[in-house]
Amino acid sequence: MSEITLYHYYRSTCSWRVRWALHYKGIEFTPVAVNLLKGEQKQDSYAQLNPMSYVPSLSIDGETYSESMAILEWLEEIHPEPKLLPQDPPSRMRVRQLYQIIASGTQPMQNLAAQKYFSGDKSKQWEYARHWISKGFNAYEALLQQTKGSFSFGESLTLADICLIPQCYNALRFGLEIDQFPLIFDVYKRCLNLEHYQKSLPEKYQ
């Protein structure tokens, strides 16, 4: 069994994706906190692990990797059960389309560094975050009309949900009501009671 260390911040949605997938797949890991509010992600010792100075990073037997979606795809390859991607290529592509709306099209626009670069005023930062999350959620909600079952894609949890639900947490934190996206809200409510989701919650790692 590999030694796995997750460098993360409790409230980081990208870190949360990886925490949730690790719990879902029953993989043991050692969490190491990187405090974003204290700027620990920018310290040299951490920047050597993650050249973007972001969390998460994952060390596997001493080799460190970053980019949460690369980590999640690796996890799916190495630990395919329980699955987080469907089996047939068109379905896998649809799940990847959904997760990229969050991982590439939404989260980077409302990241701490982007908010701070946009404005020093917290209320403006949050307005900016709400704008980009609304844009991403409108697109995700439209796709859910074709793909949703109990979860974002059909009846099983996938990487799409693993990205969506932490983003819902940020939406609420920045004052965006998510019940205006009824299909997203339905998936969100369903995930709240899942045991592996509960184990990955920010407050469990604070």
Ligand SMILES: N[C@@H](CCC(=O)N[C@@H](CS)C(=O)NCC(=O)O)C(=O)O
């Ligand atoms: N594409 C990266 C994004 C990572 C990222 O933006 N992490 C945020 C937390 S969710 C971060 O470390 N922010 C620190 C900062 O903005 O200085 C990934 O998916 O891992």
